[in-house]
Amino acid sequence: MHTLPDPTPEALAASRALNDIIRREIETAGGAIPFSRYMELALYQPQYGYYSGGAHKIGSGGDFVTAPVLTPLFARTLARQIEALLPQTGGTVYEFGAGTGALAAELLNSLAGSLKRYCIIEVSPNLAQRQREHIAAHAPEHAGKVNHLSTLPDRFDGIIIGNEVLDAMPVERIVQSAEGSLKRGFVAIDGAGFAHTERELAADSPLTAAARQYFPPALPYSSELHPAQHAFVCTLAQRLERGAMIWIDYGFDAAQYYHPQRDDGTLIGHYRHHTVHDPFFLPGLTDLTAHVNFTDIAEAGCSTGLDLIGYANQAAFLLNLGITELLAEHYPKPESPAYLKAAGAVHTLTAAHEMGELFKVIAFGRHIDPDWQGFVFGDSCHRL
Secondary structure, eight states: OOOOOOOOHHHHHHHHHHHHHHHHHHHHTTSOEEHHHHHHHHHHOTTTSTTTTTHHHHSTTOSOOOHHHHOHHHHHHHHHHHHHHGGGTTSEEEEEOOTTSHHHHHHHHHTTTTOOEEEEEOSOHHHHHHHHHHHHHHOGGGGGGEEEESSOOSOEEEEEEEESOGGGSOOEEEEEOTTOOEEEEEEEEETTEEEEEEEEOOTTOHHHHHHHHHSOTTSOEEEEEOHHHHHHHHHHHHHEEEEEEEEEEEEEOHHHHTOTTOTBOSOEEEETTEEEOOTTSSTTTSEEEOOEEHHHHHHHHHHTTOEEEEEEEHHHHHHHTTHHHHHHHHOOOTTSHHHHHHHHHHHHHHOTTTTTTTEEEEEEEESOOOOOGGGSSOOOGGGO
C-alpha cells in the first residue's frame, strides 16, 4: 500500500477552507448537493478549486503530464492539421484548457505564417498568468497575437481546440438498481468530510432519458452522465459561424463506455501522481476526472448543425499527420540523447498501451472544406 505524500501547510489550509465552503453550501441546500455540484466546487471554486485556485502549483510536483508538455512534437503535428484549415477562416485559433501554455507557444511558432490571432479562454487568473509567462519565454515574437478571454465570444470564426478539456468537466453520478430504477448521486456531510447519498430520479428528468439511452438494461449499474460536456459543445457549436472544433481526450464510444462490465464508471482522482479512488480526499488538492463519452459529444455537435469530420484514436491522428517525419526532421541524429528522449515521447503518445489507443480525437466543421489529413486512415465515426 502506497502512502500518499502529505500536503504542505499552505495547501492543507486551502483544502480546509474549500471544505468549509462546500459544507456551508450543503447545509444551505438542506443536507445534500448533487455530485456534479460538489465536483464543480472541488475543481473550479474561484479561490480554492483545483484548477482555478492553482492547487497544482501549491502541491509541488503536480498530478499529471499532458501531451503538449511531454514533447513539442505533439503541437507541431497538430499544427499541420490546423494550418490546412486556418486559411478558410478568419485566421484565429481558440484554445480551451491551455494549462501551462505549452501548446499555445508551440502552435504560435508553428503557425506563424497563417495565424492572425490566438485566443485563450481561461477562467483562472492564476493559470492565465502562467500562460503569459510561458508564451513570453518560448514564443516572444508572437506573444502580441495572444488574447486572454475570461468569457465566451459571441461568435467563433476559426479553429477551436481543446486538449484534455472535456474530461475535467463536472459529471453526474447515476445509480441503477437491478430492477432498473434510477437514482442521482448526491453529496452529504459525514463527520469532518463528505459521503455519497442518492435520491430518486424523476421519470421526466433529462438525466433519466440519458441513462435509459446509455446504460445497459436492468442491471445493478453505476456510472457517469455528462450533461455539462454536452451543453458546452452545443454552446460552442451554436456560436461557430465558420471553422472547426478539434477535441483530444481520453474516453470511449458509448458502447465501450457503458459496457456491462464497466459497472462503476470511470470517475477517478489524482493527487501528486497517485491515483485516488475517494473523490472527497483533500478537496481542491485532488484532480477529479471522468472519461469522455464521445458518442454524446458527436450527438451534441451534430444536433447543432455541425459536420462530424472524423473520430480516431490519437495514434492514428498523429501518425496520419506525420509525427514520425517531424521526429526525424527536428532530431536528425538518432544516437543523440535529444532524439532518444523525443522518440520515447512519441512512443508514449502513439503506443496502444500508453496514450495512443485510450486518447481519441474528434473533429467537427462548418463551412469548411474537408482537408483533414488527420483522419485519412483509422477514422472510426461508424462506432459512434
